[in-house]
Amino acid sequence: MAGQDLRYQADGLTMVGSLHRPAKGGPAPGVLVFPEAFGLSAHAIGKAERIAGELGYVALACDLWGERKQLTDMAALGPALGALTGEPSRLRAQVRAALETLRAQDGVDATRIAAIGFCFGGTMAFELATCSDISAAIGFHSGLQVPSLAADAGRIKGKILALLGADDPGVPPEMRTEFTRLLSEAGVDWQMTLYGGVVHSFTNPDADKAGQPGFLRYDAPADRRSWTQMAALLGEVFA
Amino acid sequence: MAGQDLRYQADGLTMVGSLHRPAKGGPAPGVLVFPEAFGLSAHAIGKAERIAGELGYVALACDLWGERKQLTDMAALGPALGALTGEPSRLRAQVRAALETLRAQDGVDATRIAAIGFCFGGTMAFELATCSDISAAIGFHSGLQVPSLAADAGRIKGKILALLGADDPGVPPEMRTEFTRLLSEAGVDWQMTLYGGVVHSFTNPDADKAGQPGFLRYDAPADRRSWTQMAALLGEVFA
Numbered sequence: 225m226a227g228q229d230l231r232y233q234a235d236g237l238t239m240v241g242s243l244h245r246p247a248k249g250g251p252a253p254g255v256l257v258f259p260e261a262f263g264l265s266a267h268a269i270g271k272a273e274r275i276a277g278e279l280g281y282v283a284l285a286c287d288l289w290g291e292r293k294q295l296t297d298m299a300a301l302g303p304a305l306g307a308l309t310g311e312p313s314r315l316r317a318q319v320r321a322a323l324e325t326l327r328a329q330d331g332v333d334a335t336r337i338a339a340i341g342f343c344f345g346g347t348m349a350f351e352l353a354t355c356s357d358i359s360a361a362i363g364f365h366s367g368l369q370v371p372s373l374a375a376d377a378g379r380i381k382g383k384i385l386a387l388l389g390a391d392d393p394g395v396p397p398e399m400r401t402e403f404t405r406l407l408s409e410a411g412v413d414w415q416m417t418l419y420g421g422v423v424h425s426f427t428n429p430d431a432d433k434a435g436q437p438g439f440l441r442y443d444a445p446a447d448r449r450s451w452t453q454m455a456a457l458l459g460e461v462f463a
Numbered sequence: 464m465a466g467q468d469l470r471y472q473a474d475g476l477t478m479v480g481s482l483h484r485p486a487k488g489g490p491a492p493g494v495l496v497f498p499e500a501f502g503l504s505a506h507a508i509g510k511a512e513r514i515a516g517e518l519g520y521v522a523l524a525c526d527l528w529g530e531r532k533q534l535t536d537m538a539a540l541g542p543a544l545g546a547l548t549g550e551p552s553r554l555r556a557q558v559r560a561a562l563e564t565l566r567a568q569d570g571v572d573a574t575r576i577a578a579i580g581f582c583f584g585g586t587m588a589f590e591l592a593t594c595s596d597i598s599a600a601i602g603f604h605s606g607l608q609v610p611s612l613a614a615d616a617g618r619i620k621g622k623i624l625a626l627l628g629a630d631d632p633g634v635p636p637e638m639r640t641e642f643t644r645l646l647s648e649a650g651v652d653w654q655m656t657l658y659g660g661v662v663h664s665f666t667n668p669d670a671d672k673a674g675q676p677g678f679l680r681y682d683a684p685a686d687r688r689s690w691t692q693m694a695a696l697l698g699e700v701f702a
Contacts, residue, residue, distance in 0.1 A: 384659075390643060397640070404629060407659055414659035415688065420647050449654065449695070456691050
C-alpha cells in the first residue's frame with residue numbers, strides 16, 4: 225500500500241515523512257524508521273511499507289534533512305552530520321518530534337512504539353531510547369557513537385538491538401566494545417549480532433552503486449537475517 | 464512425545480542417545496543436539512524434544528561420556544575434557560559417529576543435517592562442521608576453542624551461528640575475536656550474537672543450582688531469543 229506524506233516540524237525544518245498503515249484497521253503498535261545519513265529515500269520508505277504490510281504495525285519513515293532533501297555530496301554530508309551530533313539537543317528535538325508525530329496519528333497505540341534505523345538512523349533510534357520510553361531501538365549497520373549514551377544510558381527503558389557487519393570499517397571493534405560497555409554498566413537489555421564477511425549498508429541494494437565494496441555493500445543473507453531478528457524483537461516487545 | 468533410546472559406538476564407548484521424531488511422518492531434516500560438558504541430561508534431551516515437536520525435525524540428543532554417564536565432579540571433568548580436546552581425532556570420531564547414526568535412521572533426510580550444542584557441545588557442533596558437510600552448526604554459550612578450526616576452517620561448508628552471553632567468563636572477548644577471525648579468513652558464513660548482561664549456561668534453568676551466578680546463570684530472555692535465532696537459521700538452511 226502506498227504511503228501517505230506526513231509533514232511535521234522538527235529542529236526548525238519541515239520534515240516530510242512517509243506514513244504506512246497495515247491493511248487491518250484498529251489500534252496497532254507504531255514503528256519509527258530513521259533513514260541512512262543521506263536522507264529519506266526509497267530504502268527507508270520501503271522498510272516502513274514492509275513493516276506495515278508484513279508485520280501489521282503503523283510505520284513512519286522519517287525525514288532527516290527537511291523537505292525530504294538528499295545529501296548525497298559527501299563533502300556536505302560530513303559537516304551536516306557533525307553539526308547534528310555536536311549538539312545533541314538538536315538531534316533529540318528531531319527524534320522526539322518524529323515520536324510525537326507518530327504517537328498522535330489515529331490508530332497508533334501510543335504505549336507501544338519502537339524505533340529502527342539504518343546507518344546514522346540507527347544512531348538516531350538509540351538516541352531516542354536515551355530520552356523516551358520507547359519499547360525498543362534497533363540499528364542496522366548503525367553508527368554506535370550515540371551522543372547522549374555516556375550520560376543517559378541509565379535512562380534507557382527499551383530493549384536495544386544492534387545488527388552489524390563484522391567488517392564494517394565505520395563500526396570497528398573498539399566502537400562496539402565502548403557501546404556495549406556503556407549499556408552493560410547501565411543494566412540495559414541489549415543484544416548485538418555480527419554478520420561475518422559483511423560491511424556497511426548491507427540492507428541497501430543500492431549500496432553497490434557507490435563502487436566501494438570494501439565499505440558499502442549489499443548482502444542478501446544479512447539483510448534477511450537482520451530483518452528476521454528485528455521482527456522477533458518487535459514481536460517480543462509488542463506482545 | 465517421549466524419546467527413544469538409541470545406542471551407538473563412538474570412540475570406544477557405548478553411547479546412549481535419545482532420538483525424537485516429529486509427529487508428522489515422512490522424511491524430515493535431522494538435528495544433532497550435543498549436550499553440556501557434564502554429559503547428556505534432561506536439558507539437551509528436552510531441547511531435542513522441542514526441535515521435533517515444535518520445528519518438525521528428527522533430533523538426536525547425543526551422549527558424551529558413554530552409557531549416559533554424568534561427570535558432575537569438576538575435578539574429573541577438566542581432565543576428561545582435556546583428553547578429548549587434546550586428541551582432535553577422538554573428538555571427531557565421536558561427533559562423526561553421532562552424525563552417521565542420525566543419518567542412518569528411517570525418516571531422516573540425510574542431505575539436510577545440522578548440529579547444535581550447548582557449552583562444550585557447541586564446540587562439538589563446530590568441530591563436526593570442520594569435517595563434514597552438515598548444513599549448519601549452532602552453539603549456545605559455546606566453547607569457541609574448536610580443536611581443528613585453525614587447520615580446517617576452510618573445509619567448513621555449513622553456516623555457523625554462535626549465541627553467547629556477553630559476560631560469559633569462559634568465553635572472553637579475545638576468544639570470540641580469534642574464533643571469528645579464523646572463520647572470516649576462511650570465508651565461512653558466520654553470525655555471532657551477544658546478549659548483554661548474560662553469562663554462561665543461559666539456556667539451562669538448572670544452572671542456578673550451582674550457586675555461581677557470576678558464571679552459571681539461567682536467563683529467560685536470552686534462552687527464548689537464542690532459540691528463535693536457532694529456529695530461523697535451521698529454517699533457512701533446510702528450506
